[in-house]
Amino acid sequence: MFNAYPDSIGRNLSDTVHMLKRPEFKDVFSLFYILPSVFNSAPDRGFSIIDYELNNALVTRENLAELNKLGIGFKFDLVLNHLSVGSPQFQDLLENGDKSEYKDFFIDWNEFWKPYGKMGPDGYVIPYDEYLENLFIIPTKILSPGGLHEDIGYRSGRDAAPQRSLEKR
Incomplete structure (x- = not known):
């Protein structure tokens, strides 16, 4: 490859x-x-x-x-x-606000984190450490020897059907 x-x-x-x-x-x-x-x-x-x-x-x-x-x-x-921010969906949100058909595509960082953090000097809520400690958990079972790894890909050409493989790592 x-x-x-x-x-x-x-x-x-x-x-x-x-x-x-x-x-x-x-x-x-x-x-x-x-x-x-x-x-x-x-x-x-x-x-x-x-x-x-x-x-x-x-x-x-x-x-x-x-x-x-x-x-x-x-x-x-x-x-x-x-x-x-240049996508048509985000531009529509900026133009139409709550009336945008894409309003549910995006989250407001400050609204989402407000109950779980404090406002920082730059105007953004900084989440409390207790919420950040487990935010990026690495799935060790998937990454460890003997774990499973899923890879879904597409091939081009005549046989353009989705190719799905589940291989043991």
């Missing part, structure tokens, strides 16, 4: 495709794990999504078709729980 941002090798995915067409790369990779900046996003490498259209400055449908011709499938990193 080849793992990279569309612009990791050159300016965009076109440069990566050019490299993968070289004879020494023939049949080396069967899957390309393309990191999230393939979609329109804020300038944070794809983690604040504006929309899920391809960012044509980095990747085109033609680039993906060329990879497919090389026998290379795709695994996309979809960031589903983050949106950019």
Whole structure:
């Protein structure tokens, strides 16, 4: 599996495709794990999504078709729980407030944490330590030897059905 941002090798995915067409790369990779900046996003490498259209400055449908011709499938990193302040949904919330059809897509940090923290000097509620101590629990059963790891991916091309694997780690 080849793992990279569309612009990791050159300016965009076109440069990566050019490299993968070289004879020494023939049949080396069967899957390309393309990191999230393939979609329109804020300038944070794809983690604040504006929309899920391809960012044509980095990747085109033609680039993906060329990879497919090389026998290379795709695994996309979809960031589903983050949106950019530039997204149409957030802009609608700013414009329409409580009347926005997207108002339930977002939480107000201060409203959420108000009962569990205190207002900080920058105008944001800082949660009490007792709530932060267990906020980031690492699922050791999943990460430990013998635990299970679930990986749900999609493949491109003729057999574009979802591929689901449950492998023992």
